[in-house]
Amino acid sequence: MPHDAAGLKRMAAKLLRAGVEQVGIERGDGPVVDTLMQAALVVFVIPPGQVKNLRSRYGSAGNKDDRFDAYVLADVVRTDVRRLRPMLYDSEQTTALRGSVRARRDLVTHRVAAANQLRAHLQIVFPAAATLFADIDSAITLTFLGRFTTQEAADWLSPKRLAVWLGSVSYSGGVDPAVLHARLLAAPRGVTGEYASLHAATTTALVAVLRTLTAQIQILAASIGEQLDAHPDAAIFTSLPRSGSVRAARLLAEIGDARGRFPTRDSLTCLAGVAPSTRQSGKVKTVTFRWGADKQLRDALCDFAGDSRRANPWAADLYAKATARGCDHPHAVRILARAWAHIIWRCWQDNVPYNPAAHGALQTLLNQDQPTAARPRG
Structure with a gap:
């Protein structure tokens, strides 16, 4: 079926006539996804890496074939829909x-x-x-x-x-x-x-x-x-230390404005690749770098976190402690980015700007440097 306007329209009509309500697809953007969403179909994005691993579930050859991959996607949506999360669209803005x-x-x-x-x-x-x-x-x-x-x-x-x-x-x-x-x-x-x-x-x-x-x-x-300046979420991201204009816009663009996409703070840190990946086999347990991640989101978050330590004492302290434990610079920045992701997620969900005065860990660190007042003698 051709990927022109008429072909996409026929595809959506054919799916609706067949009683299809849910669709699995590897890519989460483009005209095909737009057409599916406009037809009020529930779309589940299953990344190519995950599809590659799912092929062995249906055969041992592991050959790449578009028709076979389409069957794998459809059957996974049929049998494992409880494990999948429907795609949520950000606003056009x-x-x-x-x-x-x-x-x-x-x-x-x-x-x-x-x-x-x-x-x-x-x-x-x-x-x-x-x-x-x-x-x-x-x-x-x-x-x-x-x-x-x-x-x-x-x-x-x-x-x-x-x-x-x-x-x-x-x-x-x-x-x-x-x-x-x-x-x-x-x-x-x-x-x-x-x-x-x-x-x-x-x-x-x-x-x-x-x-x-x-x-x-x-x-x-x-x-x-x-x-x-015209975006309703601008104040959340421009309030972050050393976020500037382009960096704040990048954070906003990569995180998006569909709150349901990240129902928990861990869902944000995992997709951003700043949370470690734990693997365990028998008595062997390893904590490694998370390869499966949204690389654009990770780069945006780490770029902000790495520079925030120059303006925020809490961020500088967290980075310094990580390097003191033997972490190299990229690892220490990811640790800091994970901590910032928790804060950003909370501000984003509550729709409030970052307020250093309300940042408990920052205030605790600042108060440690204040001399204790002597008690008056009575």
Whole structure:
């Protein structure tokens, strides 16, 4: 059946005529799921990894076949529906925010890759430009490369000429022009001669890509800020320490606004992959990293938790205790993220912003640092 509008409509009608009320599917988004939800069918999302494990229940070959997988999904919904949780949809407002947040993050990833590509290129053809300023993708670096594309062009510069040029582009990096010029002279020589212009074309192309990516990231960030301001749950996530605008929007988008999706705080921590996985066989018991998780949600939660320790004494103390026990940085951040997930879940369910004054563990820690008042003698 084709996945066009008519085909999806025929699919929904066929299911309804057959008396189907519940559907199992591997992917929880897309036109097929939208059509099923619009037809008032109960949708259960069974991830591909779980379907892979369920195949052995119906045969030992383990072959991947779409028709067989469809049978497995249908039979699991028929026999084990009590173990499944119906899919709950976030609002369209949250879904749109999620799309913007993920698109911005993808562009940031592309910008990092393009910056690395430019750096590798410059280290061969124009090494001085690769280390002249702090960041290869900063505005001043891209402006410099737009004006001085080759080693020969940069040879024209003297400390005085460089100072004049920096002033003309409103450089505010705080490094003395003489120091920058010394860096140009100290770096290995780049390519000169008739082939330098060919390498300059590559430099110009990479600079243009970085400029475009940076501009689009800024546009998306502005859109995300506007969407966040208009969202009814914005106050919950912007109240978190060092959440900012984009980070708060990312947390909101990945957690969503369908409260029934996470009926308990443990359901949130497990799906986010910040709760450990316990395995036991006989007398052997191991606690390991949880591989089965929503990676986007885990990354958003850990990104927030890792930075929160710089502004919240309770978070800093929890992180320090974890590292003192021998946990490496990613493990300690996951421990902190799990603790934050409990707090966020409570605020999210109660629809109230985070209030440090009502955070008991934080207040207990702060009060430990207060000197005990001496009793008056009576």
